Amino acid sequence: MLDLLKERVTSFQDFIFLSGRAIRNIIRRPHYTGDVLMQMDIIGVGSLPIVVLTGFFSGAVMGLQMSRALAQYGATGQMGQIVAITLVRELGPVLSSLLVAGRNASGMASELGSMKVTEQIDAMRALGTDPVQKLVTPRFIATCVTLPLLTIIADFVGIIGGFVVAYYMLNQTAAQYWSTAWRSLVWNDLAQGLLKPLVFAMVISLVGCYYGMQTKGGTQGVGRATTQAVVVASVWIFILTFFITRIFV
């Protein structure tokens, strides 16, 4: 029991050390700008199609689900408000982050894990490069920049999804939908809607890289690291969204 606890504490400590080094490296030389841009392309541009699709349909399905409940109170006119607030505060950040966790935390863990088991990380260290600087920090920066942007896009496309349902299926006017949607959003919503993806981005990139860098035991170890990275990152997203919401509500 004590051994198990010790193991958990040690790995948490390693995670904190790795995170500290990754963050500190942002201001240290050398800067790998090329790697940062490449990761932004992989994480940001690469995730765009699924984030847009998921955002659109989650907005649309929310419109459909809410239409019945709102009709009971004769408040179908408030559709824009409901869709906008739910998406910007909660669904946009969480869904985009879960998608990026599934796509990129796994990608980071498997890529770094394969490099670890084939001694490429050691080779990198031997060649005089800090693997944290070269591999972890660019992924950290790229995720922190692109995930909030992806969330903004998901929010916007989701509100369009809600509009399509409201306009074509529930016969609302465009002006009514957009004005309620626009007027309902306050700074508080935008603040938590952007803080969440930033925090989740840190968690996704650091968890993905941590499991990758800790990989042991050949190809099986790479598979294990990949699964663990996605599971742990996703669970943390749900836990943290609760606490961040708690601050704002």
Added chain:
Amino acid sequence: MSEAILRYENVSLSFDGEPALRNVSFDLLKGQTAIIFGAAGSGKSVLLKLATGLLKPDSGEIYLFGQEITRLREEDLFPIRAKVGVLFQEGGLFDSLNVEDNVAYPVWNQKGRQNGKLDPEKVHDRVKEALRFVELEQTLEKFPSELSGGMRRRVGIARATVTEPALMLYDSPTAGLDPITANTIIALIIKARDTKNSTPIIVSHRYQDGHLMANFRYNPQNGELEKAPHDSGIHENTTFLVFEEGKLVFDGTQEELESSTDPYVSKFKAVKS
């Protein structure tokens, strides 16, 4: 010959209570060649990883270029490591980079550290020259997975020598290769030693590798190996170290190795050329 380029003082290291190295001490002087023999698991690769600080010893001190490295932080080790060339057992190439980018990596890395500007054209020329050195100029665009085991190691040698480091570490450069390819690799190591003025440490289990290193030199005229004359100093400057279960059990010249009566040490002289 001058100061020790690498010095181990009473170095010990254990993994989960299992000793990997026990109280190892030796010096490697500039211009010397060290051949390290030992059975699998005798601590040879660990010894090389310690030399560049990839592992830290439990006790003892290691001096690299006169600087004690065991207490240095990882960040402070990077500039020192850039002065050492390492060939990993399987080449250790980055499989997502092509051959050109792999070989160019240390050049860019060194410049990035010094914050200098470098002309990509010049880097390309240096890479081509390094690949010409190992006779693999035509593989610039290829990826490591498209190369044979011997070719991967040759690219590994090109990458390790491109910055002309003062110390070269070769971890089992001939393991798992056929005798002809193995000899090609050793010939390249001798060529690197003789033309680039580097101090090599070679981990091996083939007597043949040590014999070639101790008795042959590179002839730049015909590009082939030739027997080194007695006054060349190559023979005297080649030292043989034998490890048994983490202990340094032999440290001496080829003649001393051959006249050794120790049954374990004798195993590494059994297959003579």
